[in-house]
Amino acid sequence: xxxxxxxxxxxxxxxxIVGPPNAGKSTLMNYLLGQKISIVSxxxxxxxxxxxxxxxxxxxxxxxxxxxxLHKARQPLNREMVRIAMESLKEVDxxxxxxxxxxxxxxKVEQExxxxxxxxxxxxxxxxxxxxxxxxxxxxxxLLPMIKRYSELFPFHGVMxxxxxxxEGTDVVVKELLTILPLGxxxxxxxxxxxxxxxxxxxxxxxxxxxxxxxxxxxYSSAVTLESFQEDTKKQMTTIHxxxxxxxxxxxxxxxxKGGKKLKSIGIAARKDIEKMLGQKVLLKxxxxxxxxxxxxxxxxxxxxx
Ligand SMILES: Nc1nc2c(ncn2[C@@H]2O[C@H](COP(=O)(O)OP(=O)(O)O)[C@@H](O)[C@H]2O)c(=O)[nH]1
Ligand SMILES: [Mg+2]
Numbered sequence: 241x242x243x244x245x246x247x248x249x250x251x252x253x254x255x256x257i258v259g260p261p262n263a264g265k266s267t268l269m270n271y272l273l274g275q276k277i278s279i280v281s282x283x284x285x286x287x288x289x290x291x292x293x294x295x296x297x298x299x300x301x302x303x304x305x306x307x308x309x310l311h312k313a314r315q316p317l318n319r320e321m322v323r324i325a326m327e328s329l330k331e332v333d334x335x336x337x338x339x340x341x342x343x344x345x346x347x348k349v350e351q352e353x354x355x356x357x358x359x360x361x362x363x364x365x366x367x368x369x370x371x372x373x374x375x376x377x378x379x380x381x382x383l384l385p386m387i388k389r390y391s392e393l394f395p396f397h398g399v400m401x402x403x404x405x406x407x408e409g410t411d412v413v414v415k416e417l418l419t420i421l422p423l424g425x426x427x428x429x430x431x432x433x434x435x436x437x438x439x440x441x442x443x444x445x446x447x448x449x450x451x452x453x454x455x456x457x458x459x460y461s462s463a464v465t466l467e468s469f470q471e472d473t474k475k476q477m478t479t480i481h482x483x484x485x486x487x488x489x490x491x492x493x494x495x496x497x498k499g500g501k502k503l504k505s506i507g508i509a510a511r512k513d514i515e516k517m518l519g520q521k522v523l524l525k526x527x528x529x530x531x532x533x534x535x536x537x538x539x540x541x542x543x544x545x546x
Pocket of ligand 2: 265266267278279280286287307308
């Protein structure tokens, strides 16, 4: 590492992925990392914190910051999420501003208005690449006029189409980033993909399964806390107790389901992913608890790391 630094041929730096909810920011982060660090769902506001992921190449290291979606936020939790996303714009070397180009036009216009795309970018000094995501869902002939239209909206460093799902076009964006990033050291060891703790990632995995397996307001009313995390090195097994925290009593029954069925399927799906992450057997016990209006409770938000 020192040698590389002295020879000075490593490009390295921080790149923030920002944009409206559901654009595919976390999907791109995971694709570039080659593993799943950031949770993904088709519901907006899945990502609540800033998630850091380290992408290493022979002669580069890109430190990606996945962020919560930018949107008009009224509730304290949502305001915190937008603040986290905006904060991450300050100290980065480049910004990937991602939008979903597969949305039907009215929704797309609404989204641009809602997120005040250009306003967010005002006063940002790092180069901004506009990433047009989900091109796998788009007829190819619609792409060129779209690129032209967006290029006129803001002095973007570039406008680049890709699919975070299939990976198509991602190599072009990485190449472009490497022309922007300065020469420098690797900031993280090459075998460490994220600064997030295993404990945090465990709560995120459980939260993802709640997002994927429950409907209506439940995902937004859920937080996950860890009660215990014990590794038995002899048995190569980890025992984890986690709690799904809800806002209202009426939500408890929905998450637990008839005869505990829903909670069981959340637990099974989460356990599989946690086992993959930890590389060993996991015993996962889930509890459901109500903490009235937790998303407006400053103290609890602090406990969650906001
Ligand atoms: N078809 C398609 N779906 C995508 C693509 N990227 C993301 N998605 C889906 O869009 C939804 C939102 O993705 P996510 O990464 O959570 O978006 P985020 O809120 O911006 O982080 C998920 O259902 C993804 O599977 C893409 O390139 N093509
Ligand atoms: Mg996300």
